[in-house]
Amino acid sequence: MSIATRLSNDDIARLNQQFETATAGEILDWAVETFDDGLATAASFGGPTGMVILHMLAVRDPGTYVFVLDTDYLFEETYQTMRRSIDSIGLTNVNVFRSKLSHEQQAAEYGAALWMRDPDLCCELRKVEPNRRALEGKAAWVSGLRRDQSDGRSDAPIVSWNDRFGVVKINPLANWDEKQTWDYIMKHKVPYNPLLDQGYVSIGCYNCTVPGVQGRAGRWQGFDKDECGLHT
Ligand code: SF4
Numbered sequence: 001m002s003i004a005t006r007l008s009n010d011d012i013a014r015l016n017q018q019f020e021t022a023t024a025g026e027i028l029d030w031a032v033e034t035f036d037d038g039l040a041t042a043a044s045f046g047g048p049t050g051m052v053i054l055h056m057l058a059v060r061d062p063g064t065y066v067f068v069l070d071t072d073y074l075f076e077e078t079y080q081t082m083r084r085s086i087d088s089i090g091l092t093n094v095n096v097f098r099s100k101l102s103h104e105q106q107a108a109e110y111g112a113a114l115w116m117r118d119p120d121l122c123c124e125l126r127k128v129e130p131n132r133r134a135l136e137g138k139a140a141w142v143s144g145l146r147r148d149q150s151d152g153r154s155d156a157p158i159v160s161w162n163d164r165f166g167v168v169k170i171n172p173l174a175n176w177d178e179k180q181t182w183d184y185i186m187k188h189k190v191p192y193n194p195l196l197d198q199g200y201v202s203i204g205c206y207n208c209t210v211p212g213v214q215g216r217a218g219r220w221q222g223f224d225k226d227e228c229g230l231h232t
Pocket of ligand 1: 071073115118119120122123124126127204205207208228
């Protein structure tokens with residue numbers, strides 16, 4: 001039986017109460033000790049909070065299982081940030097997952113530019129399904145999600161059971177803000193995506209990201225959507 005199935009609702013409620021006043025480092029200390037090699041984190045190499053999580057985990061355990069969802073539509077700056085960060089942060093267990101469909105296969109099966117017609121389906125094919133494969137056999141998933149990033153994230157718990165992926169979800173930075181995030185990046189000289197200095201606030205696929213808009217509003221413009229389906 002994995003540790004994940006042994007965390008009862010009462011355990012989760014108690015941990016959330018305890019972690020509301022804990023530091024992100026204390027939460028990650030608990031996560032690394034509790035889940036050991038069952039712990040996973042996703043790296044988008046887009047937003048700054050994910051970079052903070054990668055750095056904090058590498059300090060504790062450089063061999064933490066890190067997975068990257070390469071949608072094939074990432075900015076070149078995102079790939080550059082990934083290459084720069086792996087050595088610089090000291091990550092030794094980075095695993096890249098892609099959709100089972102190439103661009104061409106997706107276009108043949110679902111039509112060209114699916115993201116312009118049905119971004120939920122495009123995200124399901126290029127993010128959610130690979131995320132499911134990336135988390136197979138894992139017990140817990142650390143995310144860099146912050147409550148101040150959008151209305152939909154405003155009540156995100158620090159620890160929860162994630163039914164969709166069958167893991168414990170941990171958001172150690174849930175109650176951080178933008179300033180704390182950047183203070184950490186500057187203090188520890190953590191690499192970050194250069195698009196963040198060019199007006200981009202939230203960075204995903206180039207098809208669905210525009211600069212100059214606060215929070216997650218720069219994603220999927222024209223659609224009633226601000227999540228790709230990983231965190232909902
Ligand atoms: S963010 Fe856009 S291009 Fe990327 S997977 Fe989702 S809909 Fe497709």
